[in-house]
Amino acid sequence: MSLGVPRPRPRLDRDNRAFWTGGGEGKLMICRCGDCGQWLHPPQPVCRACWSENVAPQPVSGRGTIDSFTVNHQPWMPGLAVPFVIARVALEEAPAIYLTTNIVGCPVEDVAVGDAVHVAFEEEDGIFFPLFEKDT
């Protein structure tokens, strides 16, 4: 509830469960092809590069950089605390994979493209939302 209202929740299914619950063990889980090494996000049961079905979620470091961001000022739902930062984070191991997320733990004006960030999970009722904080 860091932004004043409960986060909209994904419905867990066999494709997305590892991503949304991996934070329970402190792990950011991203799908990867076991044959060609391609990272895949959103998770899917086949590699989009080589069509291998040997695909499974794998933990990544949780480190990344801010590819881009926006400071959101519009309360899209009643009670939503604004402003806050929505960002697209490129993951260190997989720079072509982007996670839409929130940058937390710093004033919105301190966020810039290219900033180094790391994952900080926020749990609500069993879903571990991967938010990101700036490295210090």
Add this chain to the structure above:
Amino acid sequence: MARGEAYITGIGMSEVGVRLDRHPLLLTLDAVREALADAGLKPEQIDGVATYPGKMPSFLGFSPVSSDDVIEALGLSTRWHLGGAEMTAQLGAISAAAMAVKAGRARHVLCFRTVYEAAAMANPTDYPPPRRTELTGASQWTAPFFAISAATWVAQYATRHMARYGMTREQLSEIALNAHRNAARNPRALVKEPLSAEKYFFARMISSPFCLYDCDRFTDASTVVIVSAGEALDEVTAPPIRIAATAGSVERYSWDQAEWPGSYPTGKALWERCDYGPDDIDVAQFYDGFAFHPITWLEGLGVCGIGEGHRFIEGGTRIALDGELPLNTGGGQLGAGRLHGFGFAHESVVQLRGEGGARQVPGSPRVAVATSGGGPMAAALLLTRES
């Protein structure tokens, strides 16, 4: 006129407003009546219907009328119809209609887009808003972070352009200022007055760098375009506008995984399908759901280089009605209303026919490009006047 070609032969539009009481099917009928009268066609001559994104029962305000509804309610007898969201953006419905008439599946296809988002917000009992519990599909990757509106998705591409290429808010503002200036000359536009730079920069932020005037607003309206086969042109009275090429490309169907919005591959693909090029465009109608979109279309279509779009529009003179590339002459969605893609086809035809009145661009334009979308989905039409 060439056999095997497709033409726009009629255009129509309902009242464009905010919180209109009129039933969305009747708004559609208003636009259909006007388009039929424009083309000189009778209802019984319509044998195809196409729409985007089809009726959305979970989000009726976004799309309250299906192709089936129109066929049934207006008593049409059709041989081909289509309505759906899984296509190359809004103008993909017109592109599909062009393919249908070229293939001989229909002679006159009624293409429409009806929007009812403002009215729906005012009447949630009849038009409930989409539910955001238990997200599935693509929205689960954005909505949990309150990236709920496309404003927040497109804004990030705009921020990146600022960081990479030095785009400024002053440059970006030219899109909204131009839209309002042109809308003030369009009697059917939602916006009635030009926008001052002072008012633009005083406006509240929605999602940086987009302020209020960089985002289109919910509108109630219906827009119709009739697409006819070259073989059937002797049945119409309006000057036909040829659909010289269409394109729509998807490289990543995702709002956050794509390195580049769909306007870039789509712009490139359009020129591979015709003998025209970016220098031939006389009038540009580029999707502006958000002010950054037209900049991506300028770059994607090669009017300027990648990372140069903001410099192209700087000062606003190049894109003005009397500039080298008049842009969104009817006001676009930022000025004329969120007609959701179809307004760009409609205005292209108005300009190519020379019917723009106070907003008509000089020099008797012959080549127009209309686009829609610019996120994962994108579509472009190359429209030409040949007489």
